[in-house]
Amino acid sequence: MNIDLEAEKKEILRQYRGLLRATKYSKSKEDKALIRKAFNVALEAHKDQRRKTGEPYIYHPIAVARIVAEEIGLGTTAIVCALLHDTVEDTDITLDDIEKMFGQKVSQIIDGLTKISEIEDISNSIQAENFKKILLTLSEDVRVILIKIADRLHNMRTLDSMKREKQLKIASETLFLYAPLAHRLGLHSIKSELEDLSLKYTEPEAYNEIVQKLKKSQAVRTRFINKFSLPIKKALEEQGFKFTIKGRTKSVYSIWNKMKKKQIPFEEVYDVFAIRIIIDSPPEREKSDCWRVYSIVTDFYQPNPDRLRDWISIPKANGYESLHATVMSPTGKWVEVQIRTTRMDEVAEKGFAAHWKYKENNAESQLDAWLVQIREILEQAAKDENAIEFIDDFKLNLFDDEIFVFTPKGDMYNLAKGATALDFAFHIHTQVGYHCMGAKVNGKLVPISHKLRSGDQVEIITSKKQKPKEDWLKYVVTGRAKSKIKQALKEHKKELAKEGKAMLDRKFKHMGVHLTEENYMTLTKFYKLTTPLDLFYQIAISKINLHHFPKHEVKLGKLILVKEQKAVKENNDFKDILKIKGKTDDTLVIGEDMQKFDYTLAKCCNPIPGDEVFGFITINDGIKIHKTTCPNAVQLLSNYAYRVVKARWTSQEQIAFLAGIKITGLDKVGIVNEITRIISNELNVNMRSISFDSNDGIFEGKIMVFVHDTFHLDNLMKKLRNVEGVIQVMRIENV
Ligand code: MN
Numbered sequence: 044m045n046i047d048l049e050a051e052k053k054e055i056l057r058q059y060r061g062l063l064r065a066t067k068y069s070k071s072k073e074d075k076a077l078i079r080k081a082f083n084v085a086l087e088a089h090k091d092q093r094r095k096t097g098e099p100y101i102y103h104p105i106a107v108a109r110i111v112a113e114e115i116g117l118g119t120t121a122i123v124c125a126l127l128h129d130t131v132e133d134t135d136i137t138l139d140d141i142e143k144m145f146g147q148k149v150s151q152i153i154d155g156l157t158k159i160s161e162i163e164d165i166s167n168s169i170q171a172e173n174f175k176k177i178l179l180t181l182s183e184d185v186r187v188i189l190i191k192i193a194d195r196l197h198n199m200r201t202l203d204s205m206k207r208e209k210q211l212k213i214a215s216e217t218l219f220l221y222a223p224l225a226h227r228l229g230l231h232s233i234k235s236e237l238e239d240l241s242l243k244y245t246e247p248e249a250y251n252e253i254v255q256k257l258k259k260s261q262a263v264r265t266r267f268i269n270k271f272s273l274p275i276k277k278a279l280e281e282q283g284f285k286f287t288i289k290g291r292t293k294s295v296y297s298i299w300n301k302m303k304k305k306q307i308p309f310e311e312v313y314d315v316f317a318i319r320i321i322i323d324s325p326p327e328r329e330k331s332d333c334w335r336v337y338s339i340v341t342d343f344y345q346p347n348p349d350r351l352r353d354w355i356s357i358p359k360a361n362g363y364e365s366l367h368a369t370v371m372s373p374t375g376k377w378v379e380v381q382i383r384t385t386r387m388d389e390v391a392e393k394g395f396a397a398h399w400k401y402k403e404n405n406a407e408s409q410l411d412a413w414l415v416q417i418r419e420i421l422e423q424a425a426k427d428e429n430a431i432e433f434i435d436d437f438k439l440n441l442f443d444d445e446i447f448v449f450t451p452k453g454d455m456y457n458l459a460k461g462a463t464a465l466d467f468a469f470h471i472h473t474q475v476g477y478h479c480m481g482a483k484v485n486g487k488l489v490p491i492s493h494k495l496r497s498g499d500q501v502e503i504i505t506s507k508k509q510k511p512k513e514d515w516l517k518y519v520v521t522g523r524a525k526s527k528i529k530q531a532l533k534e535h536k537k538e539l540a541k542e543g544k545a546m547l548d549r550k551f552k553h554m555g556v557h558l559t560e561e562n563y564m565t566l567t568k569f570y571k572l573t574t575p576l577d578l579f580y581q582i583a584i585s586k587i588n589l590h591h592f593p594k595h596e597v598k599l600g601k602l603i604l605v606k607e608q609k610a611v612k613e614n615n616d617f618k619d620i621l622k623i624k625g626k627t628d629d630t631l632v633i634g635e636d637m638q639k640f641d642y643t644l645a646k647c648c649n650p651i652p653g654d655e656v657f658g659f660i661t662i663n664d665g666i667k668i669h670k671t672t673c674p675n676a677v678q679l680l681s682n683y684a685y686r687v688v689k690a691r692w693t694s695q696e697q698i699a700f701l702a703g704i705k706i707t708g709l710d711k712v713g714i715v716n717e718i719t720r721i722i723s724n725e726l727n728v729n730m731r732s733i734s735f736d737s738n739d740g741i742f743e744g745k746i747m748v749f750v751h752d753t754f755h756l757d758n759l760m761k762k763l764r765n766v767e768g769v770i771q772v773m774r775i776e777n778v
Contacts, residue, residue, distance in 0.1 A: 051099055055086070058105045065113035066122060074119040077145075081126040084144065088134040095204040103197060104129060110193040114233060116393050121186050124152045128190055132160045155187035156194075188224060195221045196233055199240040214244040229362040232392045238296035246299070253295045256309045264290065264316060271372055272318060278339045284332075285323040291381070292316045317379040324384045330355050333366045336382045344370035347377065355387075357447055357455070363391055446497040458495065461520045465491040468503045469524035476527055478505040480665050488688050492518040506665035510535070540576050543583030550589045557600030565602050569593060642666040642690075648673035658688040701731060702756050703747050703775035709768040710742040718769075721762050722748060745775065 059082055069078060085104050092100035108125035111117050123145060130136040131153055138157070142150035199217055202210050218241040225234040243250045268290035279286050293315050301312050320340075324332040333355055340346075350369035358364045366382040383391065445457050448467060456470055464484065468491075469476030481490055483502040495501060511531040519525055547566075548558055556562050563575040570587060572578050581587040594605035642658065648670040655671045659679055668690055669676055680687060708714060715735055722730055731747035750756045756774070763772045 055099060055101055055105075058102060058109075062105055062109045062112065062122075065109050066119075067112070067116075069112075069119040069122060077119055078122055078126070081123040081145070084136070085126045085130055088130045088136050092133065094201070096201060100129075100133075103201075106197045106200075107190070107193045110196055110233075111190055114196075114393065115189055115193060115230065117186065117189060120148060120152070121190060124149055124156070124186065125190050125193060127153055128156045128194060129160070131157045152184055152186055152190070155184060156190060159187075159191055185228075188228065189230075192221055192225050192228075192230065192233060192237075196237060199237060202240065202244060210244045214241040217241045218245070229390065230393065231363070235294040235296065239294050242296045242299060249299055250295060253298055253309060257292060257295070257298075257315070260315075264292070267372075267374075268316070268318060271378060274343045275320070275340055278342070279320075279322075279336065282335070282339070284336070286336075287321050289319045289321070290316050291319045313377060314379055317381050319381045319383070319388075321388045322382075322384055326386075329384045329386070333382045333384065337366055337368060340368060340370060340380050340382070344372060344378070346370045350379075355383075359445065359457075365391060446495060446499075448495050448497070448499045448501050451500060451502050459521050462495055463491065463518050463520070464489060464493045464495065464501060464503065465515060466519045466521045466524045467495060467501050468505075469519070469521070469527050471503060473527050475503055475505060476524060477511055477531060478507060478509045480504045480506045480509050491515070504660050504665075505663075506661075507663045508665060536580050537576070539583040540579035543579035543581070544575075546582055546589060547579065550592070551602075554592075554595075554602075555597050555600065556602045559600075562600075562602040565604060566593075569604055642668050645669045645673065645675075647675055656690050658690040660686040660688065701747060702750050703745060704756075704760060704763070705771075705773050705775050706742075706744040706746065706763060706769060707771045708742060708766070709770070710737040710740050711768050714742070714766065714768050715744070717766050718744065718746075718763060721766065722746065722759065741770075 089100040111125040222237040272288045347369045352367040364387040464482035468479035567578045596603045645667045658666045729749040733746045735744040
């Protein structure tokens with residue numbers, strides 16, 4: 044190949060000058076000198092390297108630095124780091140060299156970036172494990188994340204020259220991790236571009252089809268937008284606004300996503316574009332000006348009140364501010380109108396970095412708070428073995444849909460959509476989460492699993508006696524709550540396992556079996572468990588009964604099990620349920636929901652069924668039930684009315700009895716779903732527990748339900764027999 048070195052040199056300088064023009068916030072002499080120095084170091088270090096495209100390698104760091112400056116809006120340190128980001132990884136330059144030349148901060152960031160590249164290079168290891176490591180590195184300095192995103196963006200923009208295999212790997216990684224990260228950091232345009240580029244390589248046909256259709260419909264769209272905007276434009280001018288109106292087309296990726304989610308063709312995606320009105324407005328008038336524009340828009344077009352979104356009064360957690368309205372056009376088409384100021388627009392496009400420019404909304408401390416939270420989750424999760432679970436939990440924290448709820452004092456919290464009272468409790472404080480019994484939402488008592496909605500006012504009710512339980516994991520959606528619950532369960536399990544080990548050790552000694560790891564493992568494997576810890580735990584909770592020890596021999600202290608025998612585990616689930624049943628016999632209805640609250644009877648008045656009673660939420664002891672004639676009642680009711688909840692004994696016919704049902708059938712997709720749907724939706728029966736086992740295409744399920752009487756139970760069983768695939772439904776006696 045013939046390379047014109049002179050021309051290349053010119054091109055490098057041209058690109059470097061482009062970078063300098065883009066560095067809006069590095070205008071001092073010192074800043075410029077530092078950038079120049081970094082450029083020279085990088086140029087020299089990469090001088091013999093070329094990219095896959097055949098171009099000089101230095102094009103890449105210059106481009107990354109330019110993205111960092113121009114599209115993310117970062118300052119000198121980040122630009123210097125971006126220029127140097129591949130030097131330690133790919134050239135002879137060491138971290139020490141960097142530190143000597145550019146100081147500790149720069150070398151620290153470069154170190155983070157180098158670690159990520161090293162992880163990314165291990166091509167054959169499990170991906171999730173790598174992501175975990177990447178995320179751990181990312182949380183060190185937020186600039187590491189931002190530069191890494193810029194690096195990824197440039198690689199995506201130049202992905203054409205890579206092998207197909209590599210393209211797919213990089214594109215799916217981007218979709219999986221970097222786009223959500225960019226989104227969480229408020230880098231909206233980068234996020235969209237990353238998604239579009241990923242789609243281009245993972246689903247080239249779908250991508251091209253949408254691009255073509257967008258092109259074809261462009262002229263019609265432009266005409267529509269012009270016509271639609273005309274009266275608004277005139278009115279805004281008359282009122283003296285400085286503004287721009289743009290028609291913004293949805294990204295290819297989000298159109299594709301909508302088509303897929305709703306199973307509709309391109310033509311039926313009605314919100315392919317939005318109208319954006321950007322006004323110049325001084326900080327103190329931003330909000331009122333935006334609403335004035337809203338008022339002008341709705342003078343011409345009828346708004347849909349259900350689709351008004353005010354992210355100016357309450358910005359999204361990633362910093363996004365805007366006023367969104369959906370209005371009806373004269374042709375009967377719904378059109379989304381986004382109203383915002385120049386500042387809001389820049390923040391929306393560039394994210395947190397743009398906040399720094401405007402030096403307000405303490406964006407930096409918001410970002411810090413987020414990083415602290417992420418770091419906490421990461422550190423906790425890093426101890427767990429299961430990387431995939433970890434990534435899932437982590438990604439929950441990157442999802443865009445969020446709600447905001449308030450404490451009684453009016454403090455606001457952002458939570459992921461679908462978050463429950465229990466999630467909220469963990470967000471207030473870990474200890475509040477651990478002892479959460481329920482909550483009062485807008486003054487009404489609700490169970491811990493209650494899903495919160497935006498605007499709810501939430502007060503958590505705690506009890507010292509309350510402890511995290513296994514099924515809590517089903518009630519939470521936030522990574523924070525999940526990891527805290529898992530941690531608590533693990534500790535609890537370890538405690539119990541100690542007892543189980545002591546029991547087993549006594550048994551072993553009695554049998555003449557040595558207390559060796561090997562012997563523990565023999566038994567662990569026999570019960571198809573993974574670690575001796577699991578074994579000890581199961582012994583402690585009586586799932587494994589040492590009185591029914593499997594057939595064995597002991598040779599010189601070694602435990603040898605007789606082959607071909609089946610492990611028998613005790614089924615204690617149902618015994619537990621019976622115990623609980625004993626407690627709920629004296630059925631008491633508290634608040635709106637009957638089964639989900641623990642309560643104790645107050646000692647001062649000892650209420651019994653039939654008495655008129657009320658519940659009182661104590662600070663440390665959960666809900667106490669008092670008679671209305673209790674000597675303390677007047678004082679409690681008058682001074683602490685807000686802590687009083689309604690309670691009454693139920694009449695006989697409302698008492699629910701616990702019954703067990705066994706179902707066998709063909710193990711096919713959706714059958715469990717159908718069964719639970721019938722139980723909970725169609726017949727409104729409360730389920731106490733459900734377990735399914737499947738073997739060779741046949742499943743066996745045990746369900747414990749609360750029913751009123753045999754008629755109720757028979758009716759339920761009849762319905763279950765009618766489910767396609769169910770072979771047998773029978774009542775379990777003597778559970
Ligand atoms: Mn790079």
